[in-house]
Amino acid sequence: MDDPGTDLAGLEEQARRSGDPADWHRYARALAAESPGAALRVVRGFYGTAADPDPAVLDHLALSVEIAAAAGLVAYAEYQLRLMVGLATDDATTATIQRNLATLHNWRHDRDRQRQFRRLQLDYFAERAAHGRHGPEHYLPLAQATLEAGAADKFGSRLGAAVAVLDAALEVNPQDERLLETLVHLLTDLRAEDRLDAALHRLERVNPRSVLVREFAAAAPPLPADDRPGTASFELSEFLVELAGSPDSGEVEAALAELRARVEEFPRSPSARAMLGCGLLNAGQHEACGRELELIEELAPGGHWARSLAELAGRRA
Incomplete structure (x- = not known):
């Protein structure tokens, strides 16, 4: 028997019957595990737009912030926290919201700095590779920087540098499983099917039990989630x-x-x-x-x- 806490149809029916916002919140939280967008749409139906002055809207906005932040929608969560500041009716509540807003803002700033650092790191590796100055001690950080920075900038010039650096590293150490897995991940994101098949065969020869090899054998190559x-x-x-x-x-x-x-x-x-x-x-x-x-x-x-x-x-x- 299904856990009633995860029975979405039952939770929705209960919320519709009672009309109680608490029941709708329970339904929205459960729904967020499967579809954050649908859950945010449900919650937004309660508070409408920023023009609504009802302080009770704070509870709905707080839940929306919770779901949005968990889904990685940092800009949207920040916007809603700013709405909450305007609706707060006492200093303690305002101070709590301001702290949450500052925490979210700092997290977003740190995330952006990390992305920039990864891009600079990849540029460094690409320059070393272009002048033949990369060595075995650079392979692991090279793989990590290529995958992370490449994922953040697939449409720019760094993409060609990322693939070239990996190719150069694999020429020196063709049996490095970590480099091959990184190359497979990057080629999958690029949908470079002409090269992906060859990279998978190379990985399979190095490690037939590779998780990536099993995943590709079981299903079609995964596309980006969006x-x-x-x-x-x-x-x-x-x-x-x-x-x-x-x-x-x-x-x-x-x-x-x-x-x-x-x-x-x-x-x-x-x-x-x-x-x-x-x-x-x-x-x-x-x-x-x-x-x-x-x-x-x-x-x-x-x-x-x-x-x-x-x-x-x-x-x-």
């Missing part, structure tokens, strides 16, 4: 696209920041760029939407995402 409609990540993007059409400028700014962050994570993903394009369209930023459409056409000429965004932009023109 490319799979119906997944939690995709539904979260759909929620952000809706927010971009909000009458609240702060909410629009937060939604677009989150959509841009997803493009930074998967710059070569047509769906991530299409979602950003839809958000820009909802926000009335037609010129910026047009630039995203051009990039999608470069990535996947005549593909589904380019056609869909072009049709939507045409209807809004």
Whole structure:
């Protein structure tokens, strides 16, 4: 028998019957484990926009912040905390919210600094490789920097440097399993199928029991999460696209920041760029939407995402 705490249908039915916000919160928390976007949509139905002055909205916003932060929507969580500051009715509550806001802001700043550091680290390795100055002692940090910085900047010049550095390292040590796994991860994100198959065969020869080899043998190569409609990540993007059409400028700014962050994570993903394009369209930023459409056409000429965004932009023109 299913745990009643995870019975989403039952929790939703109970919330609809009682109308009690506490029941809706229980349902939203359970739903967030499967679809943060759907859960945020449920909670947002209670507090509407920033124009709502009801202090009871604080409880709904607090839950929304909890779900958004857990889903990695830092800009959106910060925006909601700022709303909470404006609705707080006593100094103690305001101080608590301000502390939470500062913590979230610092975490976001640290995350951005770490990304920048990884990019600089990869540039360092790329320069050493270009001058033939990389050695075995650099292989492990090289692999880590390539995977992490490459994932943050797949659409830029660092991508070519990342692959070149890995290739150079593997020429010196072709049996290094960590380097091969890193190469497989990077080629998967790039969807470089022409090279991916060869890299997997090399990895299989080095370690037939590799987890990556088993995963690829069991199913098709995984695509970035934001490319799979119906997944939690995709539904979260759909929620952000809706927010971009909000009458609240702060909410629009937060939604677009989150959509841009997803493009930074998967710059070569047509769906991530299409979602950003839809958000820009909802926000009335037609010129910026047009630039995203051009990039999608470069990535996947005549593909589904380019056609869909072009049709939507045409209807809004």
